[in-house]
Amino acid sequence: MMKAFTILATVLLGMGLVACGSNQVNKAAENGITYTLKLGHLQNDNHPYAKGAEKFKEVAEKKSNGKIKVQIFGNSTLGNARDEIEGLQLGTIQMHIGSIAPVANFAPKMGALSLPYLFRDREHAIKVLDGPIGQEVAQGMEDKGIVLLSYMENGWRHTTNNVHPIVKPEDFKGLKMRALESPVYVEMFKALGAQVQTIPFGELYTALEQKVVDGQENPLAQIATNKFYEVQKYLTLDGHTYDPAVVLISKKTLDSMPADLQQVVKDAAKEASDYERKFSEEQEKSYLDQLKKAGMQIVENPDKKAFQAAVQPVYDKFKDKYGDIVKKIVDTK
Secondary structure (H helix, E strand, O other), X not given: OHHHHHHHHHHHHHHHHHHHHHHHHHHHHHHOOOEEEEEEOOOOOXXXXXXXXXXXXXXXXXXXXXXXXEEEEOOXXXXXXXXXXXXXXXXXXXXXXXXXXXXXXXXXHHHHHHXXXXXXXXXXXXXXXXXXXXXXXXXXXXXXXXXEEEEEEEEEEEEEEOOOOOOOHHHHOOOEEEEOOOHHHHHHHHHOOOEEEEOOHHHHHHHHHOOOOOEEEEEHHHHHHOOHHHOOOEEEEEEEEEEEEEEEEEHHHXXXXXXXXXXXXXXXHHHHHHHHHHHHHHHHHHHHHHHHHOOOEEEOOXXXXXHHXXXXXXXXXXXXXXXXXXXXXXXOO
């Protein structure tokens, strides 16, 4: 009996040690987990998006004590905007920074922000985006597997072409213009009398070079850092749209992270957005100087009132879809 008791005690002690060891291993594994976030955008390393992405990486990795690792993929490496956003839904890409226009395919109210001449100035736009309206237009996105973390800045969008200076709305007639994959942008160019083609950003330089289209519209940052001045002669500072950028994360990815790291991601996105907006604003003049030095002919004072009148049909077309959002934006002081 003593021998049997000794054997039983030994077995039980061994089981206890195994269980204890297993718990320690599990705890160590839990503490050692790292989350790798692939962050994609469409611009090059000198663009404000890239600077914002780098700041996010710096803050997230530091505040998570290395539990979050961020890999940045610029220059459309992970695909065009739609590819990257669909990657968020699948969880194959964890984060995306980009223009809001393609996002409207996943959060319909977001399209209202692309309406031409909607914002009075930059301060008005930021007040709207960082308030309840900015959250309202993102509604429905999480149901599609995407979470909005914050808004960055893409800047005021201007028009370039390679045919003639654009001073008044009539100058668009007959021009072949590239538009974003957005009904609002397509209708804007139609209202101005241009022919419209939607072309992914990664293919735009080649399309301009090969004269598939005569012109395009983008913020100065894109025009300068992507060297569109090499294939475009005329720039019109019409500032038809203030274009926010969105910082998005896959809902699958965010939900898989513990609460403390989720908060790190949210805080890092906010800090990175503040940094990116400031960088974008500070760089605006240098981008314009760069384009002047590159030889672009610049129309600095187009007839904006005439352009606003010319694009009014766009508001009429989307009145039922965006009317309530537009009123809230216009009423924001």
